Amino acid sequence: MASAHDAAVRAEGLARRFGELDAVAGVDLAVEPGEIYGFLGPNGAGKSTVVRMLTTLLAPTGGRAWVNGLDVVEHPGDVRFLIGVALQEAGLDAKMTGREVLVTQGRLFGLTRHEIDQRIDDLSPILDVAAIDRLVGTYSGGMARRLDLATALMHNPTVLFLDEPTTGLDPPGRLRVWDEVRRLNEEVGMTLFLTTQYLEEADELADRVGIINAGALVAEGTPSELKRSIGVDVITVQVDGDPHAAQRALEEIEGTDSVDAFGSELRVSASEGGRLLSPVALALDRAGVSVRELSMHSPTLDDVFLDVTGTHLEGGTA
Numbered sequence: 502m503a504s505a506h507d508a509a510v511r512a513e514g515l516a517r518r519f520g521e522l523d524a525v526a527g528v529d530l531a532v533e534p535g536e537i538y539g540f541l542g543p544n545g546a547g548k549s550t551v552v553r554m555l556t557t558l559l560a561p562t563g564g565r566a567w568v569n570g571l572d573v574v575e576h577p578g579d580v581r582f583l584i585g586v587a588l589q590e591a592g593l594d595a596k597m598t599g600r601e602v603l604v605t606q607g608r609l610f611g612l613t614r615h616e617i618d619q620r621i622d623d624l625s626p627i628l629d630v631a632a633i634d635r636l637v638g639t640y641s642g643g644m645a646r647r648l649d650l651a652t653a654l655m656h657n658p659t660v661l662f663l664d665e666p667t668t669g670l671d672p673p674g675r676l677r678v679w680d681e682v683r684r685l686n687e688e689v690g691m692t693l694f695l696t697t698q699y700l701e702e703a704d705e706l707a708d709r710v711g712i713i714n715a716g717a718l719v720a721e722g723t724p725s726e727l728k729r730s731i732g733v734d735v736i737t738v739q740v741d742g743d744p745h746a747a748q749r750a751l752e753e754i755e756g757t758d759s760v761d762a763f764g765s766e767l768r769v770s771a772s773e774g775g776r777l778l779s780p781v782a783l784a785l786d787r788a789g790v791s792v793r794e795l796s797m798h799s800p801t802l803d804d805v806f807l808d809v810t811g812t813h814l815e816g817g818t819a
């Protein structure tokens with residue numbers, strides 16, 4: 502086994518069973534120090550369960566995990582000093598003010614009042630400073646999220662876990678979180694483990710992405726590696742009638758990498774998709790298939806997800 506000490510976060514065969522359900526079914530991963538690791542997957546994939554195990558909040562039922570070489574089960578107290586965690590559901594007390602929440606957290610980690618005030622000052626770019634002495638119960642969802650993020654950062658962790666940090670935020674709120682994630686990573690060199698169901702978030706922020714579906718890691722790589730694995734361009738065709746006849750017709754075209762049918766949607770991957778648009782239209786016409794929609798795009802992480810799972814990541818038609 503490679504040393505568990507070289508990675509900021511490592512999991513080997515990490516598993517969690519709830520009754521009959523294998524919510525996490527043996528996950529292997531390693532996050533290097535200073536890396537932003539994006540853990541991408543749909544609702545129910547097992548993202549939060551993995552985060553809760555890595556952050557000592559939930560006992561694994563199989564496998565092991567380490568943070569900076571420390572086993573999360575054997576050394577939960579030490580691990581907690583190294584990490585910051587902002588869970589999907591912010592666990593903030595509505596009857597406290599923002600400042601009280603931050604001071605309490607600082608005290609929990611043994612900071613002096615002076616250090617606490619300094620940290621609150623450092624964290625002002627993400628905090629809503631004008632609302633810091635208001636009760637948390639009066640905060641909007643975005644304000645509560647940012648307070649929760651600031652709370653996770655109070656003790657200056659070396660590894661920060663963010664579980665769906667932008668779900669439910671409006672676009673400006675999402676951009677603020679993205680900026681803060683980048684700043685923490687670039688200026689402080691913080692390692693980030695963030696989960697998301699938004700492929701553009703993983704694409705924008707993550708150095709490396711792990712795609713999780715039904716408790717298993719199904720693909721991993723840099724966003725561009727993952728997209729390159731799909732081919733350079735994807736032509737998508739929505740057809741009326743028999744998709745298999747359409748698929749057969751498309752398979753006869755030269756210059757395609759692959760032709761896949763997902764219900765009434767056909768996807769042709771090719772390194773030079775632009776040159777295949779008319780051959781695709783012609784082949785379908787000759788095969789008597791009527792085309793409802795035909796378009797081309799460069800691959801996204803959704804194409805990667807579709808390729809490995811057979812379903813779209815976000816809503817989707819398949």
Ligand SMILES: Nc1ncnc2c1ncn2[C@@H]1O[C@H](COP(=O)(O)OP(=O)(O)O)[C@@H](O)[C@H]1O
Nearest residue numbers: 519522524542543544545546547548549550551
């Ligand atoms: N405490 C629990 N008891 C039973 N099932 C759970 C529990 N927590 C999560 N699950 C189930 O485990 C699966 C993964 O959940 P979760 O890790 O929350 O997914 P995600 O965060 O990717 O949406 C889901 O099917 C969920 O219903």
Ligand SMILES: [Mg+2]
Nearest residue numbers: 548549550589
């Ligand atoms: Mg979750």
